[in-house]
Amino acid sequence: MSSLLDRPPYAARDDSGFLAEMQRLTHHHLKGCADFARIWPEWRGAGAVDELPFLHVDLFKRLEFRTGSDDLVHERTLRSSSTSGSEASRIVLDNLSSRLQARSVLAILTDMVGGHKRPLLVLDDARALRQRGVVPARVAAALSLSPLATGIHFLLSDTNNPASMKWDLLAEVLASGGDFLVYGFSSILWFAWAAGDKPENVRDLLRGKRIHFVHSGGWKKMEALRVDRAEFDGALTKDLHEASRVVDYYGLVEQVGVVYPLCEHGARHVPVWADVLVRDPYTMRAVEDRPGQIQLMNVLAHGAPYHSVLSEDMGRVAPGECPCGRSGKRFELLGRMPHAELRGCANV
Amino acid sequence: MCDSLTFFASAFGRTALALPVSPCQSVAEWGALRGAMRKTVPAEFTRDEWAYLMAFLAPENLQAPFLEAFGDPVVPSGDCKGAVSVSRLVRPRGVVAVWLPNNVSLLGPLTLILLTLTGNRILLKGGSRSQDLTGAFLAFARRHLAPGPLRAHLEQRVHLEVFAHGDDRQRQMIEQADVRIVFGSDESAAAIHGGAPPLRGAGFSFIDRQSQAWIEVGAATDEVLSNLIRVFAIYGQAGCTSPRRVVLLDGTPAQAEALRSRMLELWPQVLRFKPPIHVASGNTMALQWAAALGWDAALAVNRHAVIGVGDLTLQAIDAPMFLPICPATPEEAVRQLPANMQTLGHAFLDPADPRWLRLAATTRIKRLVPIARMHHFGPLWDGQRFWSQCFEEIEVQL
Numbered sequence: 001m002s003s004l005l006d007r008p009p010y011a012a013r014d015d016s017g018f019l020a021e022m023q024r025l026t027h028h029h030l031k032g033c034a035d036f037a038r039i040w041p042e043w044r045g046a047g048a049v050d051e052l053p054f055l056h057v058d059l060f061k062r063l064e065f066r067t068g069s070d071d072l073v074h075e076r077t078l079r080s081s082s083t084s085g086s087e088a089s090r091i092v093l094d095n096l097s098s099r100l101q102a103r104s105v106l107a108i109l110t111d112m113v114g115g116h117k118r119p120l121l122v123l124d125d126a127r128a129l130r131q132r133g134v135v136p137a138r139v140a141a142a143l144s145l146s147p148l149a150t151g152i153h154f155l156l157s158d159t160n161n162p163a164s165m166k167w168d169l170l171a172e173v174l175a176s177g178g179d180f181l182v183y184g185f186s187s188i189l190w191f192a193w194a195a196g197d198k199p200e201n202v203r204d205l206l207r208g209k210r211i212h213f214v215h216s217g218g219w220k221k222m223e224a225l226r227v228d229r230a231e232f233d234g235a236l237t238k239d240l241h242e243a244s245r246v247v248d249y250y251g252l253v254e255q256v257g258v259v260y261p262l263c264e265h266g267a268r269h270v271p272v273w274a275d276v277l278v279r280d281p282y283t284m285r286a287v288e289d290r291p292g293q294i295q296l297m298n299v300l301a302h303g304a305p306y307h308s309v310l311s312e313d314m315g316r317v318a319p320g321e322c323p324c325g326r327s328g329k330r331f332e333l334l335g336r337m338p339h340a341e342l343r344g345c346a347n348v
Numbered sequence: 349m350c351d352s353l354t355f356f357a358s359a360f361g362r363t364a365l366a367l368p369v370s371p372c373q374s375v376a377e378w379g380a381l382r383g384a385m386r387k388t389v390p391a392e393f394t395r396d397e398w399a400y401l402m403a404f405l406a407p408e409n410l411q412a413p414f415l416e417a418f419g420d421p422v423v424p425s426g427d428c429k430g431a432v433s434v435s436r437l438v439r440p441r442g443v444v445a446v447w448l449p450n451n452v453s454l455l456g457p458l459t460l461i462l463l464t465l466t467g468n469r470i471l472l473k474g475g476s477r478s479q480d481l482t483g484a485f486l487a488f489a490r491r492h493l494a495p496g497p498l499r500a501h502l503e504q505r506v507h508l509e510v511f512a513h514g515d516d517r518q519r520q521m522i523e524q525a526d527v528r529i530v531f532g533s534d535e536s537a538a539a540i541h542g543g544a545p546p547l548r549g550a551g552f553s554f555i556d557r558q559s560q561a562w563i564e565v566g567a568a569t570d571e572v573l574s575n576l577i578r579v580f581a582i583y584g585q586a587g588c589t590s591p592r593r594v595v596l597l598d599g600t601p602a603q604a605e606a607l608r609s610r611m612l613e614l615w616p617q618v619l620r621f622k623p624p625i626h627v628a629s630g631n632t633m634a635l636q637w638a639a640a641l642g643w644d645a646a647l648a649v650n651r652h653a654v655i656g657v658g659d660l661t662l663q664a665i666d667a668p669m670f671l672p673i674c675p676a677t678p679e680e681a682v683r684q685l686p687a688n689m690q691t692l693g694h695a696f697l698d699p700a701d702p703r704w705l706r707l708a709a710t711t712r713i714k715r716l717v718p719i720a721r722m723h724h725f726g727p728l729w730d731g732q733r734f735w736s737q738c739f740e741e742i743e744v745q746l
Contacts, residue, residue: 035640036640038639038640038642039636039639039640041639055636056629056632056633056636057633058630058633059633059636059637059640062633062637062665063637063640281625281628281629281632281651282622282625282628282650282651284632293625293629310629310632312626312629337625337626337629338624338625338626339626340624340626
């Protein structure tokens with residue numbers, strides 16, 4: 001268990017405490033996960049966080065890592081929401097990590113949207129919950145907000161079709177109160193809610209309501225639609241109570257439990273039980289003065305070695321203090337690494 | 349009509365080749381294009397690809413298919429005299445249709461160049477969702493060739509179309525074709541040939557294949573290893589003629605490691621550029637994946653590739669720039685050859701040893717060539733003489 005989780009997420013950092021916990025966790029995975037040990041056979045210890053072993057994010061699409069330990073029970077597998085036809089990542093969840101991850105997400109999101117309970121509206125189909133032993137990432141993200149919810153309402157009848165909004169259900173829930181939490185993937189939130197063809201009664205019911213929209217999943221589709229953040233947020237909060245907010249967070253399935261919401265000053269803050277490095281893609285040296293490949297770490301992952309993951313996202317460490325008042329490290333997310341398909345002979 | 353008659357002689361008799369543009373003219377005009385190619389590299393091509401295309405356009409390369417198919421030229425081209433003792437007349441079949449896959453390698457432009465020498469009308473179907481090297485090269489050639497018969501041929505008788513599955517132009521292309529050449533998956537080839545009129549045309553399928561490089565321990569010179577780096581790095585495992593595995597014949601694991609070390613040393617001398625960052629990142633992943641599966645894996649400079657050393661029976665990883673080196677006896681290597689084997693690139697101590705011919709005779713390999721020539725496309729491909737099949741042969745007794 002991590003004592004770091006007892007602290008507020010954006011308190012002053014205890015870097016030596018974090019490094020010590022990461023070292024313990026790394027030794028635990030080296031002992032219990034043969035694949036991880038084969039990848040890092042010579043690692044003995046780290047004098048700094050940039051010397052800690054990591055796994056490349058795409059490796060979780062190729063191998064199912066699992067760390068064995070007497071006190072761990074592996075329960076379900078978290079599966080990434082693969083939208084581009086590529087393989088999905090598989091993260092094996094365990095009892096201990098799940099408890100820590102739930103505490104972590106709750107603390108981070110409470111900091112952003114407040115800790116009071118209210119109805120949670122999820123832009124997804126409830127049937128996505130019913131896969132035995134497998135949790136789609138989208139559902140996991142929505143359910144991470146459940147401690148802040150008085151009840152959960154799934155608003156789509158088809159996961160992949162934003163036009164399948166259950167407007168009657170939404171109207172019914174909106175009529176029951178004035179304060180709501182809404183979660184959806186960024187593009188679905190746009191198509192289903194912001195750009196959706198709302199019935200007259202729903203538009204009336206929305207007027208003056210206080211809603212916190214929480215979304216994740218990346219900005220790529222929005223860029224393709226030439227929708228910027230101001231337009232996105234404006235369309236969602238139009239006619240709502242002035243205290244309504246839109247929170248965009250960055251997170252990876254392979255780093256379940258830690259999310260990085262965008263603060264009101266455009267920064268992504270790192271909670272004290274996590275760390276973020278930016279590495280030069282060619283040398284793997286940690287860099288602070290230029291963009292690079294983002295590595296994410298946390299002390300929550302016990303059932304498999306996803307405690308330290310090299311992503312394929314590009315970012316930059318932000319210098320100085322943030323005007324929002326949150327202390328500690330923060331970074332700027334620059335987007336996905338550009339990819340190009342390799343040429344071949346029979347690639348159809 | 350007979351715009352050009354060229355005569356060839358071989359042990360089987362004299363051949364008259366009737367083409368709209370004489371072979372000498374086409375070869376010369378393609379050769380002259382290299383002047384413009386030296387000055388400009390279109391954005392679609394890497395420098396390596398462009399250099400390879402320029403080398404391919406050398407007159408001796410383009411003359412080779414004629415010599416191989418018809419024998420030695422015996423009289424200058426350009427008139428219809430000298431027909432005495434001709435035993436066969438060869439003429440273009442009519443329409444050659446070529447289906448190219450998405451993101452096709454240089455095979456697209458190389459096929460186009462070879463087919464322009466046959467005098468047929470050419471219909472090309474490009475990939476519908478990616479960069480198109482064939483179209484880019486065709487546009488370059490049309491723009492930079494000096495006005496002349498070859499340029500006119502490219503402008504008037506070569507047609508490139510890009511369309512999606514289910515488009516009616518697919519059916520029209522199949523119906524028009526006297527020769528169908530399909531690069532792509534087994535399924536695409538079956539669909540195209542299956543849709544052709546049953547009594548018309550010839551069909552060639554260049555489907556999913558893979559290649560290997562075999563090196564005898566004493567033959568691994570720096571030149572051989574530099575060539576190996578070049579042929580691998582251009583397309584990695586995505587190229588059907590790229591080595592997906594290096595077999596160190598009769599080598600030991602220690603010798604395989606030493607070979608890998610030499611390749612890693614040579615790498616920065618052979619390839620002086622950094623790969624794109626997604627390639628570097630993919631190789632970080634490949635390094636870890638290979639290690640997890642038991643490979644002794646190491647990175648080339650700038651994370652350009654991952655070279656693994658391990659047993660032939662180790663599970664390979666599906667990573668574009670992963671090159672495994674496996675020490676094995678020739679017998680073990682033969683037993684582990686994949687069913688869809690295409691090119692075996694070799695570095696043998698004695699290439700003239702008859703056992704290598706026996707190897708070719710008793711396995712399914714389609715090409716047995718030096719490592720440096722693994723990507724060299726030619727009129728004989730995948731065991732099929734597709735180029736000479738683009739002609740119709742007429743028996744002549746005058």
